[in-house]
Amino acid sequence: MPGVTCQKLMSKAHDMSVPVIAIDGPTASGKGTLARRLATAYGFDWLDTGLLYRAVGLAVLDGGADPLDANAASAAASALGHAPDLTDPRLRLDTAAVAASKVAAVPAVRAALLRLQRDFAANPPSGAGAVLDGRDIGTVVCPDAAAKLFVTADVEVRATRRWKELQGRGFTVIYESVLDDLKQRDARDSQRAIAPLKPADGAFLLDFTSLDADSAFAHAISLVEPVLGRAG
Ligand code: DC
Numbered sequence: 385m386p387g388v389t390c391q392k393l394m395s396k397a398h399d400m401s402v403p404v405i406a407i408d409g410p411t412a413s414g415k416g417t418l419a420r421r422l423a424t425a426y427g428f429d430w431l432d433t434g435l436l437y438r439a440v441g442l443a444v445l446d447g448g449a450d451p452l453d454a455n456a457a458s459a460a461a462s463a464l465g466h467a468p469d470l471t472d473p474r475l476r477l478d479t480a481a482v483a484a485s486k487v488a489a490v491p492a493v494r495a496a497l498l499r500l501q502r503d504f505a506a507n508p509p510s511g512a513g514a515v516l517d518g519r520d521i522g523t524v525v526c527p528d529a530a531a532k533l534f535v536t537a538d539v540e541v542r543a544t545r546r547w548k549e550l551q552g553r554g555f556t557v558i559y560e561s562v563l564d565d566l567k568q569r570d571a572r573d574s575q576r577a578i579a580p581l582k583p584a585d586g587a588f589l590l591d592f593t594s595l596d597a598d599s600a601f602a603h604a605i606s607l608v609e610p611v612l613g614r615a616g
Contacts, residue, residue, distance in 0.1 A: 403428070403513040403612055404505050404528075406521035409535030410570050410581060411481070412542035412549075414592045414600055418535060419517035421601045422608065426515075429508035433518035433525070434484065435470040436497045441483025442474060451486035458492035466500065478550075478565065485569045488519075489576040501525045519573055522584025531608045534583035535600075537592040539566055 405422055409415040416432055423430035440461045441451050449456035474480060487493050501516060505526050508514040516525060522532035543563035550557045574581040583589060588607045592600045 401506065402508060402511065403530040404526045405513070405515045405608060405612075406526045406529035406532045406584065406587075407515065407517040407535060408519055408521050408523070408533070408581065408584065408587070409517075410519075410537075410539075410542065410573065411566055412546040413535045413537045414545075414595075414597065415517045415533075415535040417597055418533070418600060418604055419515045421597075422604065423515040425605065426513055426612070427510060428513035428515050429504070429510050430515045430517075431501065431504045432470075433497070433501055433516055433521065434481075435475055436464070436468065436500060437484035437488045437493070438475040438480040439464060439468050439470060439472075440487045440493055440497070441485075442472070442480045444487060445479065445483050451483040454490045454492070457487040457490045458496070460487070461490075461493040461496035464496065464500070466503075468500070481569070482565070485572045489572065489578065491578050494520075494579055498525060505529075519581040520579035522587050523582060524579045527584065531611045532584045532587040533590055533604060533607070534587040535590045535592055539563065539570065541593050542566055 405419075405428070407415045407419050407422075416434075419430050419432065422428070440457060443460035443463065444451045444453070444456050447456065447460065451457060501521075502525060505514045505516055518525070522529060522534065540563065543559065543566050546566065547557060547559045547562045550562065570581075590600065590604060590607075595603065
């Protein structure tokens with residue numbers, strides 16, 4: 385069973401010597417914006433873990449292979465190294481996102497990226513704390529995180545946000561195809577055998593369907609402050 389294999393491959397959960405905020409949720413739920421704002425508010429470092437999967441997906445595409453090819457995907461993950469460059473603008477393209485959600489189902493890819501993510505969580509550059517956002521941060525990568533958040537929003541709302549964002553970046557896109565793409569990625573991320581997207585035990589559930597970014601941030605802070613022991 386792939387999930388069990390991955391659990392065995394993992395080193396023990398890190399000892400949480402610095403506070404970690406784990407944020408999970410589906411594509412375009414608002415978790416990235418929330419993660420960035422929480423990191424800024426607390427002076428923590430932020431890792432958008434989706435970029436790691438996108439980097440693997442893009443490397444597979446650049447090598448002319450199929451992201452569903454497990455051998456090509458695991459070779460690309462191993463070649464990523466300890467400090468991958470996550471600044472390539474092509475990582476933001478939907479081609480990278482779709483490839484990412486395919487390579488993300490490969491156990492060897494997840495095992496390779498797990499080490500990178502745990503290293504970051506245990507040793508963030510600031511030394512103050514870390515915010516990681518993704519799909520399995522609270523369930524697998526940092527199950528002992530000080531605060532775990534699971535962010536959701538209706539798929540139509542997420543598709544509309546994504547569609548507007550793409551239009552704002554100058555892309556001509558059809559809303560229905562954005563919606564269809566999100567549904568397919570949701571299905572792949574939540575139905576895969578290994579580390580599927582789901583709320584972690586003890587996670588706060590935040591539904592951002594009808595909240596703007598400021599309200600969502602305020603709500604998240606009200607939940608996170610008490611558990612970080614920084615209230616008042
Ligand atoms: O968050 P994102 O859209 O950039 O993520 C791209 C893909 O990477 C997503 O479809 C699933 C995968 N992913 C994952 O499996 N686990 C993570 N922690 C982060 C992303």
